[in-house]
Amino acid sequence: MTTAKPNSGFLDGQFLIAMPTMGDKRFERTVIYLCAHSEQGAMGIVINKLAPDIRFRDLLSQLDIGEPTGPEGEQEVEQIRVHRGGPVETGRGFVLHSCDFFLEDATLPISDEVCLTATLDVLRAIADGKGPSEALLALGYAGWAPGQLEMEIQSNGWLNGPADNAILFDSDLETKYDRALSKIGVAEGRLSSLSGHA
Template structure:
């Protein structure tokens, strides 16, 4: 007998947009790109929180990709690269969402619609050498959910899902991403009541 799913099997490759009543302050007004989602859990990268005190050159020195005393001259587009806070899990580890024109064997994970994830130092070295992807977004840490946890949070009106948009993912203007992700699914922030309502 054929089963009909009311929800897609996986939300990987979609945006997870925090509702105004999001109880967890770490995720207030966030847009998350879901990289993986299965019955075992989910993992995503927050797209609109910059790391306040850490620059890309600082990070390169910390990771010893560039000598501490060396002058850093980065090729475009690496010279505009910023460091984001990708979520509260493994905050010392870097994750790069990027275009599919960079693929590292055994370490790049294609996700959906030309968006890939790489979490090794090789991609940072490639970016510094001008051999990296044409579009990239670097984050420290990620957001993670255990089995069934994300589905429960969605049912409790903590999140709304929508199609991902690469222009939003890679745009450096973090302050507009939440509004734009909502606009993509036809929602104006003023339409969202901070009271959780169930149909």
């Protein structure tokens, strides 16, 4: 089920961590989970920024999915927060989730532990209390043209390192950036002197 390409130089299933020198305000202090990376470009989801003024319950209503069913669904709906996944296709929802939930022809396995589903069916399952045990819902994504991400990493825009599900799915957004840096052995104060990748 693993889709990451060992020793290929591609970074699927890793974290991208914005350097303090990041010139794009949309990505300041962001941690991105990289869902796909190949010669065709890259796509990832920002995991530490909330979408302003949008609740999961309101999203269900807007999409005509209806109210949650049963106590499990109610609990799930209250726990899920809507993230700002990136500046591309901001009206489209993406769910990063644990691999205990899988929809044939809709779910993309990214690693042995994380999948991506971008259909309404996963939202319905969550509302019914039958969704994945861990999930992060985001509107929009971050995308890069062929070779663009590699250039940004080389020009000191990003660090990359192994993803950590405890960081990915945790609701403590304020500390995700520092914890992702710490995971690769870097303190924010030392970043300005670094270049390249971890």
